[in-house]
Amino acid sequence: MSEIKVTFVGTGDAFGSGGRLQTCIVAEGPASKFTIDFGASSLIGLRREAIDPNSIDTILLTHLHGDHCGGIPFLLLDAMLGSKRARPLTIVGPQDTETHLRKVQQALFPGSQRMVPKFDLNFVALTPGTSAKVADLIIHNVEAKHTRETNPLAIRISVGDKQIAYTGDGALTEELIHLVKGVDLLIAESYFYDKPVPWHLNYPDISQLEAKRIVLTHMHSNMLEQVDNVEEECAYDGLTITI
Secondary structure, eight states, rough: OOEEEEEEEOOOTTOGGGGOOOOEEEEEEEOOOEEEEEHHHHHHHHHHTTTGGGGEEEEOOOOOOOOHHHHHHHHHHHIIIIIIOOOOOEEETTTTHHHHHHHHHHHSSSGGGGOOSSSSSSEEEEEOOOOOEEEEEEEEEEEEEEEGGHHHHEEEEETTTTEEEEEEEEEEHHHHHHHTTBBEEEEEOOOOOSSSSSSSSSHHHHTOOSSSSSEEEEEEEETTTGGGGOOSSEETEEEEEEE
């Protein structure tokens, strides 16, 4: 049986609630290492956890909000100027990911579009409701109920005989319930504890999701105040688990 090490590099929301870094989850399987989302603070988090950015093979993005993808321009600039990356990198995300990230990079680092990576950089666009194979990963996805302009997805990743699902940001839907059912590890946002929030999951929604192991993340201060009062595991920056 395969074993996967999962490190929660960043577990916060967009606003730094609880002093946490933005979403970045690193998973290391038998053949490759990948991240789920890559928020603006992700490079800081990787350094903090002594994870070499050049060791990452694939980045999976759920949607195009900055707290989930805003760290990629920093990663690419570091790869070209600092870390001198040679290893190929694949970025997998919703439709328009490549166009969006190139615009963000130009906004943050004007003139950087003239730089050409010396490593293979590949983009793979996911179509909602389909599956894709990238390296040793099989990625299933459904459309999430979140800000439409971000092309939001929830994803399930098969790695060998293990399955990891991540809700991304989005309200509860039947498609999400079906996607995550029975996975080995479900990483689920739980934005608020008892207050309904549009386009996000709150804690009562978690009872509708079935998995062998559930870890909650992307928590606002309202939810962080309750982490000792819930049955599910609650992630924190630096948490490492093995499935």
